[in-house]
Amino acid sequence: MPELPEVETVVRELRPQLVGRQFADASIDWPRTLATPDPTELADRLAGRRVVEVGRRGKYILILLDSGDTLIVHLRMTGHLTVVSQADPAGQNGHVRARFDLADGDRLVFTDMRKFGRIWLVSDASTVIGKLGPEPLGWDFTPEELAARLRGRRTAIKALLLDQTVVAGVGNIYADEALFRAGIHPLRNGASLTDDEVAALHAALRAVLNESIDKNGTLLRDYRTPYGTEGAFYQQLRVYQRTGQPCPRCGAPIERIRVTQRSTHFCPRCQR
DNA sequence: ATATCTGCCTGCTCGC
């Protein structure tokens, strides 16, 4: 499931492929994939526009156009965004949900087996991403900022890390991995963390996200990078999907519980 | 305002 490191990997692969190129047409194969506008207006507003920049905010991919519009894509669980030739059968296979034809004969294809992914074309990106919390790798994400956002929150810290308005881009994998590295039990409520624990969690989040980006993300069942590059970070996972296996730090069996409907993995001895 | 629950989806795994 793509989280910040996986989305960052996709953005880095797409950027040189898209910047400067021109859209010609767009078509939607699964209507719910397109949040806004309607398909006709989408095609009209894309035709003739060039890509100025490809970026990321949280788990959202942002494709900025020379019209000032932004094409926004969220991969959710199983979305993939790739550039292929319009003649390539890969752009017409079963799970294709949207197609963006480029003027030179290539095509930006959105495939999504489980149909959770969403696409927007908007003049003001903040209407889609405006409520996101800070970028965890950004200069303004400090231990003090994290502490301020946890203050007064009685919810489990695991649930708070998954809340995109607290911090953007963290999903189930990196929430579990960061809590393990920081030695914090996932059910601790946010307000109960000491300053030292918040600082440890802040450092753990940045470390785990940076290390994963360095390895092109985590390869799991549902996730591939656009051109088959394998994310290698899954080899570094210490607790996620390791239920029953020994904790790499102390050897105790990793446990799995549910926290606000999410499966959560942790070491009962190292995380208090 | 904050916290929790449900629905959206398909393919895979497991038990009988």
Added chain:
DNA sequence: TGCGAGCAGGCAGATA
């Protein structure tokens, strides 16, 4: 072997 149940999970929207 075949089949249904359960599970995976980010986020919007509804509810408490």
